[in-house]
Amino acid sequence: MSIQHHTESEPPGDTGRSGTSHAVLGVLRFGPSTGYEIRKLLQETTAHFWKESYGQIYPTLKKLESEGLIVIQTKETGGRESKRYKILPAGIETLTAWICSPQLQLKPGRNELLLKLFFARREEAEHLIPQVETFRSLLNERSYAYEKFAREIETEEIAPDSRKLIGTTIDFGSAASRMQLEWCERTMKLLQELEKETGSF
Amino acid sequence: MSIQHHTESEPPGDTGRSGTSHAVLGVLRFGPSTGYEIRKLLQETTAHFWKESYGQIYPTLKKLESEGLIVIQTKETGGRESKRYKILPAGIETLTAWICSPQLQLKPGRNELLLKLFFARREEAEHLIPQVETFRSLLNERSYAYEKFAREIETEEIAPDSRKLIGTTIDFGSAASRMQLEWCERTMKLLQELEKETGSF
DNA sequence: TCATTCATGTAAATAGTTACATGATTGC
DNA sequence: GCAATCATGTAACTATTTACATGAATGA
Numbered sequence: 001m002s003i004q005h006h007t008e009s010e011p012p013g014d015t016g017r018s019g020t021s022h023a024v025l026g027v028l029r030f031g032p033s034t035g036y037e038i039r040k041l042l043q044e045t046t047a048h049f050w051k052e053s054y055g056q057i058y059p060t061l062k063k064l065e066s067e068g069l070i071v072i073q074t075k076e077t078g079g080r081e082s083k084r085y086k087i088l089p090a091g092i093e094t095l096t097a098w099i100c101s102p103q104l105q106l107k108p109g110r111n112e113l114l115l116k117l118f119f120a121r122r123e124e125a126e127h128l129i130p131q132v133e134t135f136r137s138l139l140n141e142r143s144y145a146y147e148k149f150a151r152e153i154e155t156e157e158i159a160p161d162s163r164k165l166i167g168t169t170i171d172f173g174s175a176a177s178r179m180q181l182e183w184c185e186r187t188m189k190l191l192q193e194l195e196k197e198t199g200s201f
Numbered sequence: 202m203s204i205q206h207h208t209e210s211e212p213p214g215d216t217g218r219s220g221t222s223h224a225v226l227g228v229l230r231f232g233p234s235t236g237y238e239i240r241k242l243l244q245e246t247t248a249h250f251w252k253e254s255y256g257q258i259y260p261t262l263k264k265l266e267s268e269g270l271i272v273i274q275t276k277e278t279g280g281r282e283s284k285r286y287k288i289l290p291a292g293i294e295t296l297t298a299w300i301c302s303p304q305l306q307l308k309p310g311r312n313e314l315l316l317k318l319f320f321a322r323r324e325e326a327e328h329l330i331p332q333v334e335t336f337r338s339l340l341n342e343r344s345y346a347y348e349k350f351a352r353e354i355e356t357e358e359i360a361p362d363s364r365k366l367i368g369t370t371i372d373f374g375s376a377a378s379r380m381q382l383e384w385c386e387r388t389m390k391l392l393q394e395l396e397k398e399t400g401s402f
Numbered sequence: 403t404c405a406t407t408c409a410t411g412t413a414a415a416t417a418g419t420t421a422c423a424t425g426a427t428t429g430c
Numbered sequence: 431g432c433a434a435t436c437a438t439g440t441a442a443c444t445a446t447t448t449a450c451a452t453g454a455a456t457g458a
Contacts, residue, residue: 034409055413169319235437252418
């Protein structure tokens with residue numbers, strides 16, 4: 001048996017920059033932000049395919065600044081400490097170079113639920129039912145979130161072309177959760193049948 | 202705008218064991234294996250949702266052995282060094298406890314292509330077309346791999362119930378790639394329209 | 403006044419990849 | 431003889447999460 005994806009031997013080819021810096025630069029191209037705001041925007045808009053934690057954002061901001069891709073505009077209005085970062089031309093260049101670069105590696109990510117199903121035996125099947133159920137309710141929440149996001153983005157002051165591009169990521173998310181919900185239905189049915197067959201003693 | 206998934210504040214609750222040990226224990230429940238074989242089996246069967254490298258497998262095997270969950274059966278037939286590991290009752294317990302535990306965290310994983318689309322501007326759209334194209338051809342290969350795997354598993358000597366459970370993971374993979382292929386179609390069309398609108402210089 | 407949000411950061415642990423080094427065995 | 435596969439491992443690096451610490455401002 002074999003599911004092999006051509007994932008081996010591909011040379012990295014990138015400039016030693018991790019995804020985090022691209023995400024940060026990407027947010028900063030929308031406009032100057034603080035570390036806190038960057039995290040918040042990513043959380044609110046890309047959480048279904050990209051997440052960042054403060055532990056990664058703050059060090060990355062420092063690194064990008066030392067590389068001359070962004071600058072701090074520390075406006076001390078009052079005394080409240082708040083570092084607002086602004087992207088520089090060199091940063092924009094780096095960002096577009098990354099966007100336009102054909103290099104792209106797909107990491108399938110890890111799905112613990114599938115791993116459990118793969119290794120499970122009949123006797124364990126009944127314990128998987130509530131887990132698929134949990135998965136399904138998480139997906140349901142997500143579906144609503146996508147619908148809401150799709151509506152919200154219509155009212156935002158964004159260039160219509162950008163809206164369309166962002167739309168493709170929402171499309172991806174909602175299609176994915178729809179597909180996964182259907183998979184949950186099929187899988188639940190199968191698990192319930194397995195449980196029945198075992199004989200309810 | 203907000204796509205927020207209830208991913209914050211959930212306590213980990215696990216026993217400090219990473220996914221790798223579960224994957225290794227899972228493979229070993231099928232029968233005694235060497236580190237090399239474990240890697241190979243995972244590569245051949247779960248690559249679409251779970252991958253492990255030697256750098257992780259060998260240290261994990263040592264750790265699991267020191268914890269008394271597995272043992273080495275070093276059969277030196279000839280002189281060729283080969284450590285075959287066997288799962289112990291304590292290891293089986295750990296494995297089933299994990300499978301049956303309702304704890305499950307979904308990490309959405311990171312999708313670089315979606316990140317690019319999210320941040321892209323109209324001018325960059327044309328450079329994204331070949332990237333979506335690349336993505337599509339990777340997915341096409343995958344689709345065939347799932348079909349092949351689904352056929353292969355029928356001829357394997359596996360308990361029919363396990364076959365069904367494993368089947369759910371193949372189902373997931375093939376439904377996912379089908380859905381993503383459709384997304385590629387829609388996205389390609391959109392990108393091509395954007396390119397046309399820009400006016401061919 | 404008090405909870406929430408805004409805001410910045412670090413330390414430690416955990417996880418994971420990549421590159422390297424080594425060598426035996428199998429099959430053509 | 432030679433290529434491919436079997437086989438084990440380590441070191442260094444990169445990435446990522448989690449927990450902690452701190453405190454100001456806002457608004458009810």
